[in-house]
Amino acid sequence: MSEIKLAAEARTEFGKGAARRIRRADKIPAVLYGHGSDPVHVTLPGHETMMALKHSNALFSIDIEGRAQLAIAKDVQRDPVKGVIEHVDLLIVSKGEKVAVDVPVHVVGESAPGTIHLVDLQTLAIEAEATHLPEWIEVSIDGMEAGTSVTAGDVSLPQGSTLTADPELVVVSISLPQAEEPSEDATAEEGDEATAGTAAE
Known part of the structure; x- marks a missing residue:
C-alpha cells in the first residue's frame, strides 16, 4: 500500500x-x-x-x-x-531496505465437506522491503481433507518476501469436528437411573 x-x-x-x-x-x-x-x-x-x-x-x-x-x-x-x-x-x-515483520495470516477457501480448520499460527515472520510490506498473507485450504496441514514452508509469499519463521511450523490444520462427550453430571444421572431401575425390578 x-x-x-x-x-x-x-x-x-x-x-x-x-x-x-x-x-x-x-x-x-x-x-x-x-x-x-x-x-x-x-x-x-x-x-x-x-x-x-x-x-x-x-x-x-x-x-x-x-x-x-x-x-x-x-x-x-x-x-x-x-x-x-x-x-x-x-x-x-x-527505500530498498529490508526489515523483519510479522504478517497476519488470512485463510481463504473451504476445506473438504464435514471438516473444520484451526489456525495454529496467527502471523508469519518474514523479511521484506520496507516500502513493499504485505498487509496480510493468504493461505488457501480449498478442498483440503481432514488430517492435512499447511506449514510455514508451504505458504506462497509475496514477491520480494522471504520466510524467517521455522518452515516446519504448522500454520493451519484440518480436522474432523470433535464429538461432544457427555458431562460428568449427565453420566452420574444415567448411573443413578440405571441403579433405580434395577432396584425396582
Missing part, C-alpha cells in the same frame, strides 16, 4: 502527566528511532493514526517540521481496558 502521511509535532514534555494531556488533546505520544540516530519524541494526530494502524505493517511518511521520514510501527501500546492507543514506537526505514 502507499505511504500514509502523518503530521507530527516535536515533543518536549515527558512522563505520565504529559502523556495524559497529549491524549486528552486527541494526540498520541510516539518515538521515532533507528538507523543509528537518537530517538525523536513526537506527538501524532489521534484519529488519523488510529485509522492508519488498522492496516498491518503500514508504511508511514512522518512529517516533522517540513522534513519527511519513512517509518513503520514496531510496537503499539494500548490501554488493556479501553483499547485506546497510549504510545507508538516507530522504526525509521528507507
Whole structure:
C-alpha cells in the first residue's frame, strides 16, 4: 500500500502527566528511532493514526517540521481496558531496505465437506522491503481433507518476501469436528437411573 502521511509535532514534555494531556488533546505520544540516530519524541494526530494502524505493517511518511521520514510501527501500546492507543514506537526505514515483520495470516477457501480448520499460527515472520510490506498473507485450504496441514514452508509469499519463521511450523490444520462427550453430571444421572431401575425390578 502507499505511504500514509502523518503530521507530527516535536515533543518536549515527558512522563505520565504529559502523556495524559497529549491524549486528552486527541494526540498520541510516539518515538521515532533507528538507523543509528537518537530517538525523536513526537506527538501524532489521534484519529488519523488510529485509522492508519488498522492496516498491518503500514508504511508511514512522518512529517516533522517540513522534513519527511519513512517509518513503520514496531510496537503499539494500548490501554488493556479501553483499547485506546497510549504510545507508538516507530522504526525509521528507507527505500530498498529490508526489515523483519510479522504478517497476519488470512485463510481463504473451504476445506473438504464435514471438516473444520484451526489456525495454529496467527502471523508469519518474514523479511521484506520496507516500502513493499504485505498487509496480510493468504493461505488457501480449498478442498483440503481432514488430517492435512499447511506449514510455514508451504505458504506462497509475496514477491520480494522471504520466510524467517521455522518452515516446519504448522500454520493451519484440518480436522474432523470433535464429538461432544457427555458431562460428568449427565453420566452420574444415567448411573443413578440405571441403579433405580434395577432396584425396582
